[in-house]
Amino acid sequence: MAGLRSTSRVRQARRNQDWFGPMVKSSPRRRSLRPVLQINPTLRRRFMFTPPHPLVEFGHESLCALFVTELEITGASISVSGRHGRQSTVCASGPLAARLDALHFELGEGPRWEVLASRTAVLYPDLACVTDCRCPIFLGAARGLGVESMFSLPMLMGAALVGVVDLYSTSPRTADREFISHGTRLTAFVAGSAVQNALHSAENHSSLESILSPALRREVHQATGMIISQLGVTATEAFARLQAHAFSSGKTIQEVAHYVVARALVLPDDSE
Template sequence: MTPPEDLETILARLHRAAADEQHLGALASLRIAGLLGLDALTIDLVNSAGTLELVWCDPVDGPGPELDTLQYTLGDGPTLEAAQHGYTVTEHDLAATDQARWPLFLPAAMQSPARAVIAAPLRVDGDTVGALTGYRATPGAMTASQSRDFHRVRQALLPLVLRSAPSSAGSDSGLRRYREEVQQAAEFLATTLAIPPDHALARLRAYSFRHDRSLTELARDALTRRVRLD
């Protein structure tokens, strides 16, 4: 049985991947979250429409995609705040967080496993190109060592992030586009109604929230015209 890798080994692999000019797709087999005392890690990158696109989760079958989609659907949350304002966001106990901070995300998060979160912007040459977010199922602050290691991982990821941005990554990047159908539906709706793409996305989000439907399922129905949003 192969022993689990420690963080220093993972960091060395990230540096080698960067030196080999690889994309984030090279990280698919890595297990980083647990080494940082977290239950899930996600990476979102800014796409050509200026919105965040989920491209990587650790573990793949963990709560990360659900929590990321909640923020994308509702329009607030730690990942969005970190990316929009360019600073690290930490909440040690989501149940005790001021409701005014994320009035839509917090009630929804209480139905999920997440009880603590850290989100940091991914910045390259002064520009925010995405965000790295970690979730934990138990409340409490990260230790100083865990926090330091989280930011070491973030720094090691940056060269791979730069080559993986949706606007520049090629078809060989190996990245999964978790919300590709949502983007397609927003573009379709924008063209159909002659409205800006961000207005089309807002319409999708509003319908999803009002009817308590998955944004991805709604996008599929909109693309196949089983639902009309005009």
Template sequence: MTKQLAGQLVREVVADGVGVAVFATDSTRDLVFTSDGVAEELDELQFTLGEGPCLDAYRFHRPERHDDMAAGEALARWPLFASEALSVGAASLYAYPLCVNPLDGGGVPFGVLELYGRSPVALTARDDVTCRSYAHTIAHAVLSELGSAYAVTSGSDVGVFRRGNVDIACGMLAAHHGISVDEAMVRLRALAFARQRRITEIARDVISGERFETDLH
């Protein structure tokens, strides 16, 4: 479903390729899907260099839309990445956070949907709305499909993957509570012990929207 949705999105908007990645922290991620070699190269470049629209979309919980990577803003914010992106054939880049159960219209992202264009062409307002809608749908598809051998299905239609759900939950809690990922892991373990539940079950609750506002302070 993720592959199908991503393919549909590229056909609907002004883009030439797409990638989907999930994060545990901004330095730990899994690349879920890319439409082509350029999208894969863009993902690797950002994590090698530690900068770029995909990382900032995740870090700051907001879309990043850059219709011309050769323009001043992109070069000023990501001088290394912008020039490398142009060299591999990406003249425009757009990144949208992946969230489930958004809070107050936002939510804590666990991944990013990223699109690129070979030409410096801006997304229209309609394209932007389309990308936001697909990002929400793809978020659910990613969680339900990743690692079917590790799937843990909750009472909803959203699944999580057994090996990655704890890391994703820690990243979400860290961002929401303003703490480090390591501290989030310590508190998640303590909460699981106190409630006599498996940590994977607690992590599943976090991914489903629970933030344990009082228990984690």
């Protein structure tokens, strides 16, 4: 039995390294829960338990709900990022959070990408007052959806940046030191569960995807591959074609990918 457990741990470690690289181990030591003692007593009693796995585990909904409740924001989404730009959306607290998550993916810009590039928090407490930023198209689209403030926090496991927590509010709000500190503690607290959920989704190809848990967006990757084959372009250009068609048609990139995979849509060859 001990040999089987050892073999299972080795396999899990290899899967983790394939997704995230060598920095993330499959069975990290349980991090101290003291930093989250400021979480309100009801949530603390609910989440502070000892599961079979050495990581603190939550369901998809609980992960995002924790941020909404604790930080008193409108919504949240959590994404895990691996090597080679692979991304998995673990959860979104509602349709608007899911739409903001999709916008990052469709536009290739936004606070999440800034965090992945800088490894630091990106804060926009009042979108109406932003005059200089690296993602003007994204922020304009977010305001069009009724979003007035956004905060994106890096999700770390040790020295490895494994994802981003995106928070938003439909009204301007201050991101003071207490807000950032508490958000950072919560992000560290849920990182292990977010990674495990992403790995499970990557391994389980029968996992159902939904608007609130789009997971790996397998149809987008399928559609990208089909465009590479049809047009003889690179993966980067194929994905850019999907993005451009989604933007110009007013559809989400998932919708366009679905049409491509179903062969109901063939993107034109611009070289002809």
